[in-house]
Amino acid sequence: MKLLALMKKEFVRFFSDPKLLINMLLPGILIYIIYSLMGNLIWQDAKEYKFVVAQTNAPEQIVAMTTAAVSGNGWSIEFQSGVQDAKERVEKGELTAYVVFPEVFEEKIGEYDAESGTPAPQVELYYRSADEESMSFFTLFTAVLDGYEHGKSNKFDVNAGGEKYDFSEETNVFATTMGRMLPFIVVALVFSSCMGVTLESVAGEKERGTLATVLVTSVRRSHVALGKVVPLSCVAAIGALSSFLGVVLSLPKLAGMAVGDLVASYGFTSYLLLFLLIMSVIPLIVAAIAALSTYAKSVKEASAYTSIVMIVAMVLSIAAAVVQSIGSWTVVVPILNAVVAMQGVLTLNISVWQSLVSVGLNLVYAVLLVLLIAKMLSSERIMFGK
Amino acid sequence: MEEIVRAENLKKTFTLSKKQRKIEKTTIGRKTAVDGLSFSAYRGEIYGLLGPNGAGKTTTLRLLSTLIRPDAGDASVCGRSVTKEAYKVRDKIGFMTSELKLEGFFTPDYLFGFFGRLHGMDESLIRRRKEDLFARFGIDKFAEVKVQDLSTGMKQKVSLVVAIVHDPDVVIFDEPTNGLDVLTAKVVTDFLCELKAMGKSVILSTHIFSLVEKLCDRVGIIIDGKMAKDGTLDEVWAGKTLEDRFFEIYHTVTGETI
Numbered sequence: 287m288k289l290l291a292l293m294k295k296e297f298v299r300f301f302s303d304p305k306l307l308i309n310m311l312l313p314g315i316l317i318y319i320i321y322s323l324m325g326n327l328i329w330q331d332a333k334e335y336k337f338v339v340a341q342t343n344a345p346e347q348i349v350a351m352t353t354a355a356v357s358g359n360g361w362s363i364e365f366q367s368g369v370q371d372a373k374e375r376v377e378k379g380e381l382t383a384y385v386v387f388p389e390v391f392e393e394k395i396g397e398y399d400a401e402s403g404t405p406a407p408q409v410e411l412y413y414r415s416a417d418e419e420s421m422s423f424f425t426l427f428t429a430v431l432d433g434y435e436h437g438k439s440n441k442f443d444v445n446a447g448g449e450k451y452d453f454s455e456e457t458n459v460f461a462t463t464m465g466r467m468l469p470f471i472v473v474a475l476v477f478s479s480c481m482g483v484t485l486e487s488v489a490g491e492k493e494r495g496t497l498a499t500v501l502v503t504s505v506r507r508s509h510v511a512l513g514k515v516v517p518l519s520c521v522a523a524i525g526a527l528s529s530f531l532g533v534v535l536s537l538p539k540l541a542g543m544a545v546g547d548l549v550a551s552y553g554f555t556s557y558l559l560l561f562l563l564i565m566s567v568i569p570l571i572v573a574a575i576a577a578l579s580t581y582a583k584s585v586k587e588a589s590a591y592t593s594i595v596m597i598v599a600m601v602l603s604i605a606a607a608v609v610q611s612i613g614s615w616t617v618v619v620p621i622l623n624a625v626v627a628m629q630g631v632l633t634l635n636i637s638v639w640q641s642l643v644s645v646g647l648n649l650v651y652a653v654l655l656v657l658l659i660a661k662m663l664s665s666e667r668i669m670f671g672k
Numbered sequence: 673m674e675e676i677v678r679a680e681n682l683k684k685t686f687t688l689s690k691k692q693r694k695i696e697k698t699t700i701g702r703k704t705a706v707d708g709l710s711f712s713a714y715r716g717e718i719y720g721l722l723g724p725n726g727a728g729k730t731t732t733l734r735l736l737s738t739l740i741r742p743d744a745g746d747a748s749v750c751g752r753s754v755t756k757e758a759y760k761v762r763d764k765i766g767f768m769t770s771e772l773k774l775e776g777f778f779t780p781d782y783l784f785g786f787f788g789r790l791h792g793m794d795e796s797l798i799r800r801r802k803e804d805l806f807a808r809f810g811i812d813k814f815a816e817v818k819v820q821d822l823s824t825g826m827k828q829k830v831s832l833v834v835a836i837v838h839d840p841d842v843v844i845f846d847e848p849t850n851g852l853d854v855l856t857a858k859v860v861t862d863f864l865c866e867l868k869a870m871g872k873s874v875i876l877s878t879h880i881f882s883l884v885e886k887l888c889d890r891v892g893i894i895i896d897g898k899m900a901k902d903g904t905l906d907e908v909w910a911g912k913t914l915e916d917r918f919f920e921i922y923h924t925v926t927g928e929t930i
Contacts, residue, residue, distance in 0.1 A: 287792065288790050290789075495772055496772075496773050496774060498771060498773075499787075499834075502739060502762060502772060503762055503787065669739075
């Protein structure tokens with residue numbers, strides 16, 4: 287009853303103040319609008335592809351498979367043989383790509399023994415990943431080769447030599463980077479959403495003396511702590527989900543993909559795990575900010591403490607996005623565990639146990655923080671120290 | 673007479689921050705705010721703690737209302753120890769002080785219900801009590817106005833009714849008429865007399881002699897955290913005016929002549 291009254295008050299405070307509601311939902315809407323507009327500007331000319339591809343020794347079967355795949359997408363392709371300076375022309379953008387097969391390719395792969403230790407026959411594919419058309423051909427052609435290779439029991443390699451095949455600048459590898467950065471973006475959005483509601487509700491109330499008015503009643507300190515963390519987590523979840531949806535729905539547009547394609551590439555388990563991971567991070571961050579806010583004497587002081595924690599969380603999240611391989615020890619590190627697990631989900635390297643352990647541990651950490659807040663609420667030095 | 677509040681040898685010391693030491697012009701890191709304070713308050717009486725600023729009146733009231741814990745000694749409210757049974761004490765008291773504020777975003781109507789629920793009251797009791805207190809203090813017309821939009825006097829009235837929403841046996845007021853206009857001050861002092869008539873105990877702190885003379889049955893004069901004189905008004909007055917008697921006691925304790 288008392289706990290419900292405390293929780294209800296927080297909900298009433300939020301849902302009856304249109305300004306707070308708008309502040310919470312607006313970032314997600316703005317992200318969607320801005321990213322979508324950017325995406326439309328970037329991809330507005332990329333409607334129809336006419337690939338012009340130089341080839342050397344391309345087997346007829348692969349040419350036929352590629353042509354069929356290109357036609358299937360509603361595009362067209364022209365293979366050219368004996369093209370002079372093909373690599374330079376690809377680099378200049380005069381050709382879509384240049385594919386080089388070894389002479390008598392089919393014979394060579396027929397003779398190749400994968401267990402002999404000798405290098406497999408190589409196919410070289412020169413392209414520009416920054417160029418949408420060239421990149422699309424690369425994606426399509428490697429898929430064709432994968433299918434062909436599958437039928438030949440892995441008898442050759444694609445782009446296995448040390449040469450530079452991608453003529454694009456590194457900075458243009460947009461989609462891959464965004465895929466790896468998304469967990470970081472999610473944590474940043476969740477953090478800002480949690481900060482928005484928690485600082486004011488806890489540090490603000492303490493500073494104004496309204497929290498002390500509650501403490502003079504017979505309500506338990508643990509109820510006061512829960513009465514803050516639970517509803518604020520719900521409110522922060524609305525803001526975080528709004529921002530998250532804004533990002534998820536607009537990123538495909540920014541990357542020139544259809545939302546449906548992105549959605550289809552992940553299964554139900556992926557979405558469920560993503561949802562659970564985000565939902566486990568929210569109460570943890572709210573409880574952490576609430577603990578700092580309870581300790582601080584003012585909103586200003588609480589903001590300063592929270593900013594430090596946010597910077598640490600951001601640095602860890604960026605590190606997780608940049609570092610290729612990260613140890614399983616991260617599962618015990620709050621927030622970082624969720625970032626790593628989310629990356630696994632988004633890159634289709636799902637580790638269900640790691641995700642579930644991360645969710646469980648984050649909730650345990652949140653409960654421990656609630657107990658810490660209750661302890662601090664009982665401390666006269668923290669609550670009433672001048 | 674039934675003893676409702678008993679303070680026994682209460683002691684409270686605070687650590688002074690660097691800033692506070694500068695303000696107090698001292699190099700000593702600790703300050704004893706309440707030093708061995710003992711007194712009793714009885715049912716149906718108003719007890720006044722009288723003393724200059726910084727004497728320890730507010731600290732004493734905060735100790736009684738369980739906001740802070742004594743370093744030594746103990747106090748009981750309705751037989752419950754403030755150190756060992758703080759939660760039970762909080763159900764027995766209504767505490768009003770300028771440091772406890774109401775959230776300006778909410779209306780008096782909402783806050784009254786909210787604090788009633790925090791005290792475990794059922795909805796019908798909250799409603800009855802609200803009708804009674806809101807009508808008595810003229811809050812009913814402003815029941816749906818946000819507290820932040822109310823006048824200072826009306827805010828004080830709302831704070832008062834919220835503090836006593838659960839009909840406590842003991843009402844503790846820190847400087848009850850501070851900052852109030854004469855009309856609101858009269859409403860508050862009249863209500864304190866009503867509480868007394870209803871058999872409630874009221875403990876208030878003040879430095880206003882006339883308020884003590886008008887309202888209190890007993891008075892405790894606190895100087896430098898110590899109880900300099902405690903008893904009924906007649907016992908403390910000793911045939912003089914309260915003001916004269918106060919300065920006489922003050923001179924005896926501190927050696928200073930005002």
